[in-house]
Amino acid sequence: MRLFAAVLPPPAAAGELAALVDGLRALPGADELRWTGRPGWHYTLAFMGEVEEDLLPELTERLARAAHRTQPFPLRVHGGGRFGRRALWAGAAGGLDDLRLLAERADAAARRAGVSMEEHRRYQAHLTLARSRQDTDLRPFVAGLEHFKGSRWEVTELALVRSDLPVSGVPGEGPRYETVGTWPLGGAR
Template sequence: MIAHPPQPSTVRVFVALAPPDDAKDELADALQPAYEKYAHLRWNRIQDWHITLAFLGELPVAAVPLLQPALARLAADRLSLGLGLNGGGHFDERLLWSGITGDLDALHVLADEVRTTVRDCGVTFQERLLRPHLTLARGRRGQQADILSAAASLAGFTGRTWQAERLHLVGSNIGRGPGVIRYRDIESWRFAAGS
């Protein structure tokens, strides 16, 4: 008999948008000097870059199927958003981010609709103020100056405008052991045609 590892009973979940690959590559090129100078920071993998609309935290695995049809309907009824990546900043001198530009009013409306949809599915989560950003790296104690310097190095960055074409339900392995945080799409849904 083959023993299989037990399946987790919970999953860490959030709802997000993701920039297209060429927009991420554009930012990664701008970050190249910071990657080299601050290699000791905990850099997020480019394929994991996302803009969180609602962080749901640890949910029972059984809650995920309740969310999927409702989020699919929401995406099908909404137009895609024109967004861009712009500049850099930090939260508490510990987290490096790139800013978001474009149709921010529609982004906030979409985030509100996502959160309402999740609550209507019976899923409770801690409400957090939406501060649109794309997380790039985290620093440990004593690395605050490096985070500040890396953020300053992005001050002149302005990426091209792109369409956020899909709504993503994402799971992560946070709290599942040491190492890099990994994200995976549980499912994603295409928005209606462009705005």
């Protein structure tokens, strides 16, 4: 199964972002982008790719420990940017050092559980909003995100999410996401 660890924004934060995205989708050129929807909005902490099912018990145990060792922290959706000319994203503000620490712990948990992880990269908090298969001028969309400041919320859990890639061949169909497990930060709950 294809897995990643993530922080999921609460419904209120997703609602604020959705209102902004509705405006971005009205901009010229928006129809050339493949927009992600609310079910796919997340801050990926550690992308694991294909994980053998027999690694799941050890992985979940180690992710639970990583969550327990991390205290809840504030976060909000803030601003945005692009990766090259093919991906548009919303950023984050607040407890970014805590978010990076949680990402490092989730990555380490996966490695220790035997998951073959890609080369470690510097973590950049982002929530993907749209992608393009070809080079696209994303500057107007980035400008639309520039001053966005969502409401603050408290990150209280770490999620393990399964991603099922589209198989139907229907144009515009995106991956489906299913939360496999969640663990409270700081041992709360």
